[in-house]
Amino acid sequence: MDDRVQRYVKSLEKTIQNNHHHLKKSMEEFQDMCRMVTPERSVPAGILIDIREMYKEIRNRLTEIKAIEQLLHGKYRQYYRRDSLRDKEIMEFGFVAKNCYSKFEYTMIQIGAMKRLKELAPKVEHPSEPFPWFRSEENKVTLIKNLRMLKELDYQSIPQELGEERRDLAESRTLTFFLLRGDNLSLDRLQSRVRFREHDLMERYGPEEIRGVLTHLRKIDPSEVEKKFQELMDSIGLTKLKCLLLPIHSPKDLEGDLFKLINTSLEKMVEGELRTLSI
Helix, strand or coil: CHHHHHHHHHHHHHHHHHHHHHHHHHHHHHHHHHHCCCCCCCCCHHHHHHHHHHHHHHHHHHHHHHHHHHHHHHCCHHHCCCCHHHHHHHHHHHHHHHHHHHHHHHHHHHHHHHCCCCCCCCCCCCCCCCCCCCCCHHHHHHHHHHHHHHHHCCCCCCCHHHCHHHHHHHHHCEEEEEEEECCHHHHHHHHHHCCCCCCCEEEEEECCEEEEEEEECCCCCHHHHHHHHHHHHHHHCCCCCEEEEEEECCHHHHCCCHHHHHHHHHHHCCCCCEEECCC
């Protein structure tokens, strides 16, 4: 048990190290790009987009580090040794990035006023929290990692010269968010009888609700997942549960008022119904 926990803690520490290394490399470039934007200079729109995307990436990395550190300092305190120098650098990265980006946005307001534009370009979302699907900090950390890997494979346009292998890779990685809602006795029976794979996630979100995420390492048809869940529910006799499946191919699928869509769908479903929600 201790060996498995120690391996898990080491994997979390490795993720922090990788994010720290990435931030170290990208911070100088980010600062230089922000300095290029002045009211007197005409800056290509592509540079402005790159600055915003880079700031998103920096914030996402910092969010992931913070979530992992909270988990390590809490549940796994006895296995984790803090690196105070690295912690200080990461804190400085956050301060510098926020300061540079604030100056950049202020400059954009100045440019807009000088050009007498009616409004500033679309406001950039500053992601500070992962999609709130779980309550467990450990599940939140794993979900952040899975979504980041999904984003890295989310190529909007993949050049032909990169070959079929990379295109296949981009299309193969998917997640399926699932939600089961109904009486607590049925959910208790489900939890006691079912064991998911090690890299899948499941959480008792409330007395009458279970949430989870399945990770698919190959391209999979949603109907195949639906069939598996239907077989599972039939085998245990879960005739009163509502089961909702959400295939996720990109973090962009989680944008918007997704919970409103989920709750509306659940209200329309009857007991024992299984439905795949198209996003």
